[in-house]
Amino acid sequence: MTSTHGSPAAPTAAPVLEFRDLRVDFRLSGSTVHAVRGVNLSVAAGETLAVVGESGSGKSATALSALRLNPEPPCVYAGGEILLDGRDVLGLSERQLRRVRGAEISMVFQDPMTSLDPLQRVGHQITEVLRLHGDHTRAEARSAALTALDEVGVPDPERRFRQYPHELSGGLRQRVMIASALVARPRVLIADEPTTALDVTVQRQILDLLVRLQHRHGMAVVLITHDLGVVAETADRVAVMRHGEVVETGDVEQVFARPAAPYTRRLLDATPRLEPVA
Incomplete structure (x- = not known):
């Protein structure tokens, strides 16, 4: 699969979850923040799509939109579609959303102490x-x-x-x-920075666990992260976001080896590398 600059790279299998021209605004007093600007992404069963970018790039706002978890207001879904097996999540009633959350799409957050009661x-x-x-x-x-x-x-x-x-x-x-998140056997798991608050050893254990469970259950996984090392080890495809837009998508190996977008090249250049000891 060839990396593309500014256009979505679709998986070969039919997508389970698909974002089509998604636009998300946050309307604050006296101003509007365009947090997500025409995002196109998709993920298939058994596939891991990593979404990377610096803080404020729109990656978490995009992920939360799949379950309509951005607070409304100030969040306004200004356009586009989020298709779960062809159904537009943005058109579901609150009662229908409750049936989707946890059963068809589940989410693992960065800090479990803020998510567990x-x-x-x-x-x-x-x-x-x-x-x-x-x-x-x-x-x-x-x-x-x-x-x-x-x-x-x-x-x-x-x-x-x-x-x-x-x-x-x-x-x-x-x-x-x-x-x-997995007890109801969802079709899609969204993991939003799931290891950031953990030490390095536990991070590795949690990532290995997610990969193992995905293979066992055939889930589609959307991994939100800023860690390109995690992307290289766990993802099939990667989408790079900046200022609410996808600037590059494609197969992980090809994007890392031949990044098309200047921003992707800067992210890769900023990633620490272990140099051999002389």
Whole structure:
């Protein structure tokens, strides 16, 4: 697949999630911020699309739009479509969105302490996802939650199931977030800087876990990151964003080897490289 400057590179398989000419504004007192400006992106089942760019590039605003999680107001979806298996998410009612969130598209955030309820036990927060999206009995939901905790590598799931988030380490909290995101077997997982708050060793474990689970379940993954090293190791395709626009998309190896956009070249030049010791 050839990298293209300023135009989307589509996966070879039919996309599960597709952003078409998406435009997102934030209307503040006396001004309008055009956070996302005509973005075109797509991701297929079993594929990882990495979206990279500096802070303020619009990558997180784009990702949050897939679940309509940007606060409305001040957010206004000014144009375009977000297609999930051909259905436009921007046209769904709040009731229809609740059926999509967690069941068809799930999201893992940067800091689980801001996403997990500190007053609810871990097990309750995972089983709640299933109770909202199906006819699971309490026992069935509990069994599925324990399986999910085991699948993401949480030791002693029975004990962790009964604990509160503050009783867990940062790495375990992130694993709980991933278990909660995947327990309903969504088609798409969006991971927004999922390892930034973790130390390097735990980062590697979490990224390996995401790759392993994607292969097991055939999910489409959208990885939001500023870390080009993570992109090189985990993604199939990459989209580079700047000032709310996609400036380059394509196969990771080709974009890294032959970047077409000057901004992409600057990002790659700014990435630290290990030099051999003389």
